[in-house]
Amino acid sequence: xxxxxxxxxxxxxxxxxxxxxxxxxxxxxxxxxxxxxxxxxxxxxxxxxxxxxxxxxxxxxxxxxxxxxxxxxxxxxxxxxxxxxxxxxxxxxxxxxxxxxxxxxxxxxxxxxxxxxxxxxxxxxxxxxxxxxxxxxxxxxxxxxxxxxxxxxxxxxxxxxxxxxxxxxxxxxxxxxxxxxxxxxxxxxxxxxxxxxxxxxxxxxxxxxxxxxxxxxxxxxxxxxxxxxxxxxxxxxxxxxxxxxxxxxxxxxxxxxxxxxxxxxxxxxxxxxxxxxxxxxxxxxxxxxxxxxxxxxxxxxxxxxxxxxxxxxxxxxxxxxxxxxxxxxxxxxxxxxxxxxxxxxxxxxxxxxxxxxxxxxxxxxxxxxxxxxxxxxxxxxxxxxxxxxxxxxxxxxxxxxxxxxxxxxxxxxxxxxxxxxxxxxxxxxxxxxxxxxxxxxxxxxxxxxxxxxxxxxxxxxxxxxxxxxxxxxxxxxxxxxxxxxxxxxxxxxxxxxxxxxxxxxxxxxxxxxxxx
Amino acid sequence: xxxxxxxxxxxxxxxxxxxxxxxxxxxxxxxxxxxxxxxxxxxxxxxxxxxxxxxxxxxxxxxxxxxxxxxxxxxxxxxxxxxxxxxxxxxxxxxxxxxxxxxxxxxxxxxxxxxxxxxxxxxxxxxxxxxxxxxxxxxxxxxxxxxxxxxxxxxxxxxxxxxxxxxxxxxxxxxxxxxxxxxxxxxxxxxxxxxxxxxxxxxxxxxxxxxxxxxxxxxxxxxxxxxxxxxxxxxxxxxxxxxxxxxxxxxxxxxxxxxxxxxxxxxxxxxxxxxxxxxxxxxxxxxxxxxxxxxxxxxxxxxxxxxxxxxxxxxxxxxxxxxxxxxxxx
Numbered sequence: 061x062x063x064x065x066x067x068x069x070x071x072x073x074x075x076x077x078x079x080x081x082x083x084x085x086x087x088x089x090x091x092x093x094x095x096x097x098x099x100x101x102x103x104x105x106x107x108x109x110x111x112x113x114x115x116x117x118x119x120x121x122x123x124x125x126x127x128x129x130x131x132x133x134x135x136x137x138x139x140x141x142x143x144x145x146x147x148x149x150x151x152x153x154x155x156x157x158x159x160x161x162x163x164x165x166x167x168x169x170x171x172x173x174x175x176x177x178x179x180x181x182x183x184x185x186x187x188x189x190x191x192x193x194x195x196x197x198x199x200x201x202x203x204x205x206x207x208x209x210x211x212x213x214x215x216x217x218x219x220x221x222x223x224x225x226x227x228x229x230x231x232x233x234x235x236x237x238x239x240x241x242x243x244x245x246x247x248x249x250x251x252x253x254x255x256x257x258x259x260x261x262x263x264x265x266x267x268x269x270x271x272x273x274x275x276x277x278x279x280x281x282x283x284x285x286x287x288x289x290x291x292x293x294x295x296x297x298x299x300x301x302x303x304x305x306x307x308x309x310x311x312x313x314x315x316x317x318x319x320x321x322x323x324x325x326x327x328x329x330x331x332x333x334x335x336x337x338x339x340x341x342x343x344x345x346x347x348x349x350x351x352x353x354x355x356x357x358x359x360x361x362x363x364x365x366x367x368x369x370x371x372x373x374x375x376x377x378x379x380x381x382x383x384x385x386x387x388x389x390x391x392x393x394x395x396x397x398x399x400x401x402x403x404x405x406x407x408x409x410x411x412x413x414x415x416x417x418x419x420x421x422x423x424x425x426x427x428x429x430x431x432x433x434x435x436x437x438x439x440x441x442x443x444x445x446x447x448x449x450x451x452x453x454x455x456x457x458x459x460x461x462x463x464x465x466x467x468x469x470x471x472x473x474x475x476x477x478x479x480x481x482x483x484x485x486x487x488x489x490x491x492x493x494x495x496x497x498x499x500x501x502x503x504x505x506x507x508x509x510x511x512x513x514x515x516x517x518x519x520x521x522x523x524x525x526x527x528x529x530x531x532x533x534x535x536x537x538x539x540x541x542x543x544x545x546x547x548x549x550x551x552x553x554x555x556x557x558x559x560x561x562x563x564x565x566x567x568x569x570x571x572x573x574x575x576x
Numbered sequence: 577x578x579x580x581x582x583x584x585x586x587x588x589x590x591x592x593x594x595x596x597x598x599x600x601x602x603x604x605x606x607x608x609x610x611x612x613x614x615x616x617x618x619x620x621x622x623x624x625x626x627x628x629x630x631x632x633x634x635x636x637x638x639x640x641x642x643x644x645x646x647x648x649x650x651x652x653x654x655x656x657x658x659x660x661x662x663x664x665x666x667x668x669x670x671x672x673x674x675x676x677x678x679x680x681x682x683x684x685x686x687x688x689x690x691x692x693x694x695x696x697x698x699x700x701x702x703x704x705x706x707x708x709x710x711x712x713x714x715x716x717x718x719x720x721x722x723x724x725x726x727x728x729x730x731x732x733x734x735x736x737x738x739x740x741x742x743x744x745x746x747x748x749x750x751x752x753x754x755x756x757x758x759x760x761x762x763x764x765x766x767x768x769x770x771x772x773x774x775x776x777x778x779x780x781x782x783x784x785x786x787x788x789x790x791x792x793x794x795x796x797x798x799x800x801x802x803x804x805x806x807x808x809x810x811x812x813x814x815x816x817x818x819x820x821x822x823x824x825x826x827x828x829x830x831x832x833x834x835x836x837x838x839x840x841x842x843x844x845x846x847x848x849x850x851x852x853x854x855x856x857x858x859x860x861x862x863x864x865x866x867x868x869x870x871x872x873x874x875x876x877x878x879x880x881x882x883x884x885x886x887x888x889x890x891x892x893x894x895x896x897x898x899x900x901x902x903x904x905x906x
Contacts, residue, residue: 107865109638110683116641192655197644246685262683263865264767264855287766288855293750297765300758304766457870461633464640464649478642491643498646 100281100556102566103289103298103307108262110246113233114186114193119564120309125266125286128568129169130233130251133160133179134226138561140332140387140483142227146174146234146252147214155221155518160214167273168236169256176208181237195232198487221516223523227482254279254569264288268568276569284568299324305553306571308564311429312372312547324551328374331546332562333479334382335428337421337438338492338540340474340501342467347417349503354538356407358397360445363544365399366437370430371547378542381531382489387562388480389524391531397542404445416446422471423451424459429547431475449473467501474499477546481563486514486523490530493539507533610894614887621883626666626876634658635682635870656682669876679873683866688877692859696881699858703847705774706781707840713737713782714789715832719825721790722797734790741787749780749853767855777854781847785839792835796828803827830897837893 106121113130117123133147147160166174183206186196204217222228239250249257254276255268265287270279289295289307296314298304302323315326339348347353363377380397383390408414421435439449452471454462463474476499480488490511495502510530517523534540548562557572636652653659657668657679672679681688714737721734740748756776757765767773800806801824809823848860855861863878865871 107869109869110685112685115639189651190655192652194639194641194644194648194652197641197648197651201645244685246683261857263861264857289766294765294855297753297758301761301765303764456868457633457635457638461637464637487643496646498640498644498649499642 098281099283099285100568100571101303101305102284102286102568102571103295103304104265104286104566105289105295105307105309107288107290108260108266110262111249111257111260111266112193112245113235113249113251114182114191114195114245116195116231119566121288124566125257125268126233126249127253127565128255128268128284129249129253129257129271130235131166131174131253132231132233133162133229136227136230136482136563136565138559140480140563142224142230142482145230146179147226147229150226153215156218158216158218158225159209160216160226162212162214163275164212165275166252167275168239168250168252169271169273170236170239170250171273172236172238174234174236174252176211176214178237179214179234180206180208182232182234185240186232198228199232221518223517223520224482224484224486227485228487230481255284258283279569280572281568286568299551305556306550306558306566308548308550308566309429310549310551312374312549313370313430315372315549315551318551323554325554327548327550327552327560328372329548329560330375330386330562331548331564332387333477333546334378334384335475335477335543335546336378336382336540337473337543338476338499338501339538340467340470340472341503341539342501343470343472344468346472347411347413348419348472350411351537352407352411353413353417354541355397356404356411356445357442357447357541358538359400359407360404360442360447361397361438361541361543362399362441363396363542365441366434367544370433370437371544374547374549375545377544380535380542382479382493382534382540382542383527383531384545388483388485388489391528393528394531394535397538399441401441401445408445408447413446416448418448418450419472420450420452421473421475422459422462423453423475424456428475428477429549434543463499470501473541476540484523486511486527490514490534493534502539504534504537504539507537507539607891607895610891611887614884614891618880618883618887622876622880623666625879626669626872627662629870629872629875630658630662630665633870635872638870639682678877681866681874681877682871683869684871684874688871688874689881691874692862692877692881695857695859695862696885698856699847699851699860702774702777702781702851702856702858703840705778706785706847706850707836709778710782710785710839711789711836714786715793717786717790718793718832719797722794722801734794737787737790740783743783745780745784745849746853748783749777749850752776752780753854767857773854773856777850777856780850780853788835788839789832793828793832796831797824800824800827833893833897837890837897840889840893 102124104121104124106118108121108125109117111117111122111125111129113126117126131146133145135143135145137143146166147162150158150160152158162176162179164173168174183199183203185191186193186199187203187205188196189200202218202220202222204219207215207217209215216225218225234252235245236250243250247260247262252271252274254271254274256271257266258269259267265285268284268286270282287298287304289298289304292311292314295307295310296317299307299318312328315328318324318326339354340346341349367373367375367377377396378384379390380394381390423431423435435451439451442449462470476492478488478492491497492499493502493504494500494508494511495504496508507530510526510533514523514526514530517526548560548564550560552558555574557574558570561570634649634653636649636656636658639652640648657665660668669679678688680686681691684691717733717737721730724730753765753776757763763776764773767777806819806823809819814823847858848864850856851858851861852864859878859881863875863882866874866878
């Protein structure tokens, strides 16, 4: 009937759409490599959970930002060796006393000097049981106090020997006491690292710029923007639109679409954390209390096929232990459980489960690379030996709560991807496999004893011997389903020069430009 | 003897008529009553969410580093006050709210209210853009389907709109990103909070809005077109555009506005998904992340702000509907 109102309506709608569309000048471009003066764009694969340096943080989010803003006494190199940072050297006075020499030229980003007193204050806070900074919890297990000897020397007084103390201190970042008193460290920052915080949106990312007072080598990018891209789809889309310069943690199968890119290089390698299926050995009446069942399940798992089909052959199966080259020294006498379904059936029959059994694995979707598909594969492999693996999914908080909860309420299996932060890190390497670990449902008194003695060893030879015994024990008792090292994946702009850090900490100061 | 006039002499209109004309479309008592009901609903929502959240688990678990000793959970739980009985925590929470402060956000480490309020402008911008585009598109589709002489125009746009209704919001968003950001490069994938970042999330929201408004507007138009006063107006020879705008569309807006109001409330909920898909820095994204991180104080404040927004939007829409459609004033 009426054509004019119709035309008007159509016109109005078109006008609004055009106005909105025209507001979009400078849309995302084609992903050119960064040039001098450009902002470095780094993608984070997890949500930021605050930037309080005394609360720790995932390498995939907060940890990368914090490590670009703050300094600690030591730092970890890409090959996981411990390097000087605020501390230039260290020495042992006796097994319970260490002395660290610290730099005196370091300054916070407001120009105030970082002093030995500041370092002492930070450790005092962390050792206070009423302090909310959770990074102090591991320290309180072995550190009694930190005292100032002189302006460049600190003394660490321990309650038990710690041969690897310098390595353990890499994540204890130093904040300025005055700033800490008057500001909210979860959202604000004042550090002595290469960058300072300009803006923070915990939901979406952070912007950093150079700390003008930084005493170390000047980073190549004056500005850095970290963007949270928590889902695989977001990471892939942002890369395909050329909006990011460097993103880690992509599914190995998604790397293929960037392999022939003019803009990006791909990284597919071995990460420093082993992936295992942790076992609940303490549930009432569980068949997993019998080592023969645990061994059988190791024999029933075809790691090679999973690696080949899902991980593009990026890694090799764990050598029957959580230590592997090139990051940790493995026990050469221990090797991977081969895929042997017949042996698995035999062990299950010996354990009284010839007719099969049903077990449950609890997953938190998206937590580990290719986890869901790998679990389906494992379930299919175990079905061949008569074991039914029920797969359950929960959101991450509920999954974690179940993992931390009572033995009888926990699932039979969880994935654990956790490893040493540095070479020879006994606590990091073996912690989750001890009976007394916060996530553990194991019953492993011999392993506990060996690793405790390794942690408290006073010579490297003694420590190595105890570590090898612990590795052998964990293998023989099959206290885990040993799978494979975490794959280390990334997509990097061809305009960047960057040494991959397999521990996934994406520090802005570690990224440079390709020389023209 | 004087004969009383058969027709009374014209006099000034009674004063009551003038007062009636100046009277607000709805009374203050009505507004006050609606507000009070709304506040009770907000309190109910917050209380429900409080108990649902706090009964599901201990947020301190997420704060404990993996290499901490087992007693660290107990230490943190006590420090944060999560070891107290639930009614005690609720009483403490209510006391905090009444005193004008909320318990500290676990992740942000401070009063969660400013954090939530800071996100409102971005959410409003997105919601209003989505609402505007959705209302225009929905109105256009409804009008075409009610008045088009061509069967194609009458059925296809509405059919398309209804079929889009069955597609989840996040899927629409991902498709838009793939087409317009990745393939065409017209818009950014990651939000910078600017105008160009607004387009795709606003379109995603609008698509969720179009089907309902199109259907209701179409039904209202068809009803009005059958009315006798329209036939009379046609018979009087009113110009088509006057007939359409003043008599047909204007009389169809009352019910449609009510649906817009309900949809506007839904936009707050729908924006939760859209903001998360696009990384739009609004309160929806903040809420989702707060839930995922078990930041209970922040979740509750987000619920409070969103439900208050819902109540206010519905109140505004009721008043607007009463202005447009006087029959609704009663």
